[in-house]
Amino acid sequence: MTLGNTKICNHCKIEFPKTTEYFYMNPNGSLRYICKKCNYIKKREYEMKRPELYNKYHREYNKRYYKTERGKEIIKKSVKKYQQSEKGKATVKRRKKEIREAEE
Numbered sequence: 001m002t003l004g005n006t007k008i009c010n011h012c013k014i015e016f017p018k019t020t021e022y023f024y025m026n027p028n029g030s031l032r033y034i035c036k037k038c039n040y041i042k043k044r045e046y047e048m049k050r051p052e053l054y055n056k057y058h059r060e061y062n063k064r065y066y067k068t069e070r071g072k073e074i075i076k077k078s079v080k081k082y083q084q085s086e087k088g089k090a091t092v093k094r095r096k097k098e099i100r101e102a103e104e
């Protein structure tokens with residue numbers, strides 16, 4: 001039961017204050033029937049079911065994100081981490097060998 005200033009999420013059944021802090025707003029001004037957290041979970045579920053759509057969106061998002069300073073920093077870190085792994089070391093070694101062979 002709601003008392004007017006709270007709203008029960010239709011998904012997790014938890015009661016939240018009836019504000020945009022907990023619920024997204026519909027274009028018509030009413031609040032969504034599921035809380036923000038569930039909305040996020042549902043979105044992820046939907047994305048998992050539609051990998052092509054998700055990957056396309058994700059790629060676009062990453063492309064933009066990795067152009068930012070923060071994104072560049074993350075790439076640098078992950079490259080470093082990869083190069084320190086066994087698989088990464090082998091790749092680096094192979095690359096160096098390929099370069100050496102190309103120069104000869």
Ligand SMILES: [Zn+2]
Binds near residue numbers: 011039
């Ligand atoms: Zn919820």
